[in-house]
Amino acid sequence: MNRRQMIGLALPLIAAPSLVLSQDAQTDPYQPTEVAIREGFEVGSIVVVSDEFFLYHVKAPNRAIRYGVAVGQAELVWKGKARIGRKVEWPSWTPTQAMIERSPEQYAQYANGMPGGPENPLGARALYLYDQRGNDTAIRIHGTTQPGSIGRAVSNGCIRMRNEAVMALFEEVPIGTPVYVY
Template structure:
């Protein structure tokens, strides 16, 4: 066997692991469409910005012109979906949480016990990280992009208006975006 034949025979063996990996990733994406995935996005959004498409349950972090990392999210129920443009005004690891007065009024049996707040930690509904959204005038919108203690809620409209992500996903996003990052919620 000459060198050329040896190389020709070994190429499929070299390519096989990457082919298997690509097939495994594709299979995993089909099983869980909400896992972080690099995808094309329409151009026009500034690199670094965050785009949320609420009715599709996806958050896009624009990483290059026409490219984004897509994350699955949970959003507010129909009457509580927040839409608009904001900026990240604050970032907090293991945030504390206090339900709003409107939340307490809507569901006192669920939220009244936390009227004085809940410290950050693994049981806190805001999860591991929170990105606080502020409007153009610098006012807190009371909307957060945050982790969740209920990862099974991703892909559904279940929250009180905030945008939930799985904890590993929000931790990754938290590290990538600075304060001042523009956020568009549709």
């Protein structure tokens, strides 16, 4: 056990941003990595810690696969509890009216939508988040055509993953999976 791991285990872990108990040093912290996490998270659930740019898929008690993500810009960060209500391979995309109003030069051309494919901003897969009443939140966990955005607050509210990471997660999680975004 190295010094970092010992310090990580010694700290009291009471807040969601302190989800990880220990981790191995890596060159790229945003690559999928199995990590030890604190107690209390439902096996199978997804936990996103926005200000740390990580998504955790809880695989077993106190164990998760950690993925790097990009999240919404400060004023666009979505937080809350949801469930995966829909899963789509190579999803189509239509910007929201709010996105078009904020940046018409960037989004107005796609007001009628964009078919799925390698150039689509939602990337290879999308997990659609629905609230507790079954309403679409308009928030997605999805791939990206901009892998360099991982680890930054750049999106319009959605949670972006590298395409290979979202493809792996897509295969692992069923419809109904609980998602907690902090």
